[in-house]
Amino acid sequence: MNRRIFLSTPLRNEIDNIDRLFASVAGQDHPITLWVIVENGSTDGSREELARRTAPSNVERLIVLNENTETGAYALGAKYARIVNRGFEEILARIELGEEDLIGILDADSFPDPGYYTTLARAFDNNQRLGIASGRSVDEGDGRASLHAVDWVRGSCRLWRGRCMIQSGYIIGPSADTLSLARAELDGWQAHVIDKAVFRAREVGTRSKQRYYGSSAYFRGNTAIYALIRGAKFARHGRLGAAKEYLKGYFGARHNRQPRLENPDLRAYFQGYVLRKVKRRLGWK
Structure with missing residues (x-):
């Protein structure tokens, strides 16, 4: 099935990761219909660097939003969720999300290996009850598997089936990714880690204790x-x-x-x- 993919990327002070982020997206063999990056009050030159960027050839449209509605240091709680959701809002304002489309989060410090989104899309094709999926996470630096449980669907590089997102939504608040997954499972959806899809990311807790x-x-x-x-x-x-x-x-x-x-x-x-x-x-x- 030819599924459209839409991505929301929250970004703040990621100047050292922007090159690799764009390269990892450009290395995907599955086209990305719309990629929204929500830059939020960066002070390290990220905003200026993003202004110079053009969409990778496999991305039909790239939108960079510059938001600075909140002050304070990096946070994973409700602030993070609001930034992610701002990207979702922008996507949904521009397209009508189809039931079999895929929509998700790509954090600025998460780098999917080539073929990542193709592998996830096939998993959705093969399981009609699959509502949320991510690949297997490998920590940057030491190359070890993440200390999260092997069956834990990571929030930083996950996709929702359109019908699941429409039904269960994205919950804004502390532990937004965890709460949203729980809501989907309570609504009857399955959530799985697809082992053959791999992405690399900072170890959880590197930026927040x-x-x-x-x-x-x-x-x-x-x-x-x-x-x-x-x-x-x-x-x-x-x-x-x-x-x-x-x-x-x-x-x-x-x-x-x-x-x-x-x-x-x-x-x-x-x-x-x-x-x-x-x-x-x-x-x-």
């Missing part, structure tokens, strides 16, 4: 057991500092009784995450 991810897990409704397992995974890989920061984030938010996700369906989804994982590993339904 793991404490953020710990507090986000508390916000979502993940249990303390989940947080301890996550912390143990960092420690097992020799990342004791990351483990400490993650657990500080989770248990600090718990101690301070910070706000939690209000949606009861989503809260229940995250509260049951560990049990679902155990059942899957044991082959239980």
